[in-house]
Amino acid sequence: MRRILGCWSALLVALACWGAEPASDFRFSIVGDRTGKARQEIYAQVWEEVDRFRPDFVINVGDTIEGVADETAEAQWREIRGFLQKYSRFPFFLVPGNHDIWSSYSQGLFEKQNGRPATYSFNHQNAHFVVLNSSQSVELAPDQLKFLEEDLEKNRGRDPKFVFFHHPSWLVLVKVQSRAFPLHRIAEQYGVDYVFSGHGHQFVRLVQDGITYMEVGSSGANIGDVWTQDDTFSKGRFYHHVQVQVKGAQAQLTVKEVDAPFGKGRSFAADDWGENGLATPALRK
Numbered sequence: 001m002r003r004i005l006g007c008w009s010a011l012l013v014a015l016a017c018w019g020a021e022p023a024s025d026f027r028f029s030i031v032g033d034r035t036g037k038a039r040q041e042i043y044a045q046v047w048e049e050v051d052r053f054r055p056d057f058v059i060n061v062g063d064t065i066e067g068v069a070d071e072t073a074e075a076q077w078r079e080i081r082g083f084l085q086k087y088s089r090f091p092f093f094l095v096p097g098n099h100d101i102w103s104s105y106s107q108g109l110f111e112k113q114n115g116r117p118a119t120y121s122f123n124h125q126n127a128h129f130v131v132l133n134s135s136q137s138v139e140l141a142p143d144q145l146k147f148l149e150e151d152l153e154k155n156r157g158r159d160p161k162f163v164f165f166h167h168p169s170w171l172v173l174v175k176v177q178s179r180a181f182p183l184h185r186i187a188e189q190y191g192v193d194y195v196f197s198g199h200g201h202q203f204v205r206l207v208q209d210g211i212t213y214m215e216v217g218s219s220g221a222n223i224g225d226v227w228t229q230d231d232t233f234s235k236g237r238f239y240h241h242v243q244v245q246v247k248g249a250q251a252q253l254t255v256k257e258v259d260a261p262f263g264k265g266r267s268f269a270a271d272d273w274g275e276n277g278l279a280t281p282a283l284r285k
Helices: 002-017 040-053 070-087 104-114 142-154 171-175 182-189 230-234
Strands: 025-031 057-060 120-124 127-131 161-164 194-197 204-208 211-215 240-247 250-257 267-269
Touching (some): 025 040, 127 142, 142 182, 171 211
Parallel strands (some): 025 057, 127 161, 194 211
Antiparallel strands (some): 120 127, 204 211
């Protein structure tokens, strides 16, 4: 009898697992701002390093083209798409920045290039990603917060959850440990694990109530040649990209400084970076 019951239990477990979402096991790369006096040679090096990481896909934090003028935007997208054709085997998810969208015309171009609306979400295995549009407002507009809340409600069972938008409107609020702002309330309620932004061309990482807020810095946006000084590295001003390994509901993030000649090739676990920079002097090559 016990053997029969044991067989039935095993069968029920097998049936429960069959058709269930597989545990997540994938990697992706996060690319920082390219524009604001773009340095294409640095952006090209970032993509060479991304290529060696062999991610399942790439996502950025906005500002892919220099933008600003409707009459030059299409040519700029054509130029960057020509460059990215070499890496077309990696799906590339674009986040709208203020250099990408500044008018209704530029929004149409962005959506054509991205193949998606300016505000959207997607799943990869059991993980969930939300991309919001802060391109024309430093603060997230009410319609963006509404989209976020409704989208997360539909995806409660997915884990981990990542939210991307360009302007780090959370930066000062999290630094002063405010919990009153709508983004944090929604993120905490629906179990968001990571919030990523760009715009400041500086690496920042803060944690509040189990939510990691991260500003990914420059992947080609000009920060001058101050990268040679160690004190600028400690302040987050160095050319870099982020490598993410997702296993199950956990994500491990590694921040990778570009190799010479535009960096020193240093890398570190994102968890080691606190409000005052690296918590440990140890760096991995």
